[in-house]
Amino acid sequence: MTAGTAVHAVADTTNAASVVMFLVVVSATLLLCFHFGVNSEGIDDLYVASNSLKPWRNAFALAGDLISILTLLTTTTLVALAGYDGMALAASTVGALAVLLVLARPVRNIGRFTLGDTLDERFGCRSIRVAAAVATLSVAIPLAIVQLTASGRATAALLGLSGTGPAQLCTIFMGTMMVCASALTGMRGNTMLQVVKTVMLFACMGLLFLALMTKMGWSLDRLLADASDRSENPESYFTPGNLHGRDTAGRFDLISMQITVVLGAAVSPHMIMRVKAAEHGASARRSVLYAMTMVGVFCGMIVVLGLGAAAVADGQAGQDFDLQSASALLSLVHSLAADGGGYLLVAMTVSVVFLTSLTVVAALTLSAGAALVHDVWAQGALRGRIAADVELSAMRWVTPVIGTLTVFLSVLAQSWNIQFLPQFVAATAASTILPSLVYALFWKGCTRAGVVWSVYGGLGSCMLLQFFGPQVSGSPRALFPAADFAWFPLSTTGLVSVPVGLAAGWAASRLTSRKRDCGADERYAAVAARAAIDDDRPLTAKG
Amino acid sequence: MSRHQFESASSERWSAYHPEQEEVVALRERRGANAGVERRFTLVHAGTWVVAAGLQLMAGTILGTRVVSELTVGVLLLAVLGAVLLGTAWWFDRESRDVGRTAAQRGQAYTIFSGANR
Numbered sequence: 001m002t003a004g005t006a007v008h009a010v011a012d013t014t015n016a017a018s019v020v021m022f023l024v025v026v027s028a029t030l031l032l033c034f035h036f037g038v039n040s041e042g043i044d045d046l047y048v049a050s051n052s053l054k055p056w057r058n059a060f061a062l063a064g065d066l067i068s069i070l071t072l073l074t075t076t077t078l079v080a081l082a083g084y085d086g087m088a089l090a091a092s093t094v095g096a097l098a099v100l101l102v103l104a105r106p107v108r109n110i111g112r113f114t115l116g117d118t119l120d121e122r123f124g125c126r127s128i129r130v131a132a133a134v135a136t137l138s139v140a141i142p143l144a145i146v147q148l149t150a151s152g153r154a155t156a157a158l159l160g161l162s163g164t165g166p167a168q169l170c171t172i173f174m175g176t177m178m179v180c181a182s183a184l185t186g187m188r189g190n191t192m193l194q195v196v197k198t199v200m201l202f203a204c205m206g207l208l209f210l211a212l213m214t215k216m217g218w219s220l221d222r223l224l225a226d227a228s229d230r231s232e233n234p235e236s237y238f239t240p241g242n243l244h245g246r247d248t249a250g251r252f253d254l255i256s257m258q259i260t261v262v263l264g265a266a267v268s269p270h271m272i273m274r275v276k277a278a279e280h281g282a283s284a285r286r287s288v289l290y291a292m293t294m295v296g297v298f299c300g301m302i303v304v305l306g307l308g309a310a311a312v313a314d315g316q317a318g319q320d321f322d323l324q325s326a327s328a329l330l331s332l333v334h335s336l337a338a339d340g341g342g343y344l345l346v347a348m349t350v351s352v353v354f355l356t357s358l359t360v361v362a363a364l365t366l367s368a369g370a371a372l373v374h375d376v377w378a379q380g381a382l383r384g385r386i387a388a389d390v391e392l393s394a395m396r397w398v399t400p401v402i403g404t405l406t407v408f409l410s411v412l413a414q415s416w417n418i419q420f421l422p423q424f425v426a427a428t429a430a431s432t433i434l435p436s437l438v439y440a441l442f443w444k445g446c447t448r449a450g451v452v453w454s455v456y457g458g459l460g461s462c463m464l465l466q467f468f469g470p471q472v473s474g475s476p477r478a479l480f481p482a483a484d485f486a487w488f489p490l491s492t493t494g495l496v497s498v499p500v501g502l503a504a505g506w507a508a509s510r511l512t513s514r515k516r517d518c519g520a521d522e523r524y525a526a527v528a529a530r531a532a533i534d535d536d537r538p539l540t541a542k543g
Numbered sequence: 544m545s546r547h548q549f550e551s552a553s554s555e556r557w558s559a560y561h562p563e564q565e566e567v568v569a570l571r572e573r574r575g576a577n578a579g580v581e582r583r584f585t586l587v588h589a590g591t592w593v594v595a596a597g598l599q600l601m602a603g604t605i606l607g608t609r610v611v612s613e614l615t616v617g618v619l620l621l622a623v624l625g626a627v628l629l630g631t632a633w634w635f636d637r638e639s640r641d642v643g644r645t646a647a648q649r650g651q652a653y654t655i656f657s658g659a660n661r
Binding site for chain 2: 084087088090091094095097098101102105220221224225228235236237238239240241246251252254255258259262282285286289292293296299300528529531532534
């Protein structure tokens, strides 16, 4: 059975009840958007929910931010197809939050709303804000395109529609909803949507997990044995190298993928803004800790479901679904739905795919809008001489424009092979945002030029290496399969671009004088002191 | 003891009190203690990933060896990796909280920067 027939089979189990349930979820989401859109007050509320989010609520939202449509669909498919390599990717996703755990308190305490605010607090200049905005847009826009494209395909498949046209229509529908959500809700509304999504996601994954394990007779041995038997390489299913190959380049590619995800997945601009929404530093750290635990449980379920998708495949797993359509989870839903409870599983999965895409893309659009309006325009061009309500109304206009542009690009991308974009986005975040944050927050010797060059150096190396990599040309699965100008052997560039970003920042800091940064030492002292603040309670001495 | 009580009880001392300087010094000390926790956490994590990466690079085939029934070394390695990640994360949170408590018990006055929670 091919991916296409699996899709049609899923469609057979979709009945009116599942469509009605999906529409109920869509309506409830819109109502939530309107409710929180009306209640949104001021610029603080729009960007960071007035720093009012308690740890558990923020943790649900943070977990929702990290669990994107890629984690849900692509990681499951990778586990099913590549065994060990997919499981390593799932472990790396959990590890990504460990990086954010260390950064959470300083990031929360330093800077008001955006990445640009955090970096500017240390150096106080416009070039830093522009660099931060460039890094934010380089991550947020491509990531939103990937999310919308994948969710358009998945929704079309789950509703029984195949081909590029229906996928484009679903992308437009999802995109329109996303534009509404991002235009109407700020951080507070998005948080509520993320909480709803995370709860539904866990319920859906839990149901699928129970159904699968019941089908497997609660035998882990049977699951592992069936999954490896149905794979293309049963003997080597649980060894590294199924995804990128077992030669030297393939092995380093797997390491590069893990490093990139660990260092880049959790420092995306929308997650930086989410951390800033916590009520204080300790709350931010605890949010990340709870989110990490939730993502750990989720990734465990994803691994089991991925193995299950391979185990219950009709023929060989590679013939049932492929990486491009990322349809392993959909194939598993079909198989389990056929055993009973069909419409409920299908409807829940459609709703979860919809909500996952909607919330993450809305958060990304908010962070992209904040980078343009707050960093570049309000604080950069106008140097902060702007009324808060003017900035607020500018955000209300800019966010839908960014959203519409993203939808347009996503519709175009439906006919392209954009498998390289997720890796590019993670590598860009790891090579630009992480080095600049680490230098600005933890290194006294860092200069303004150091931060700027860590951003541009990391971004430049990412773009260059990705362009000349195997995912853009030189292979049948590349963006330009007919052309071959690839000389860089790795499909994920993080192994090289992260050190380049760090080295560029270090070299620029060494080569430029700190005397040019007025009051750099005083600013660093203030930043270091502020970074240590844990919570709002005054801890008074006994004497 | 609330800040008001603290101020009343040591009014003489309070008159020579330079709150901003004390706050900065106290927060710097806390920052130093935190840096130690952060360094250990980062080292443990980096070490774990380096070991996992080294095994993948050098001994890929060993990871496919079955340990118990169908369970392989590779699956066990990833399970241990996940356990280390989550376990150390909870340790990190507890240690970070303890840094603040220990400092308070030593008798240092901690207040907050008014601008930090803008």
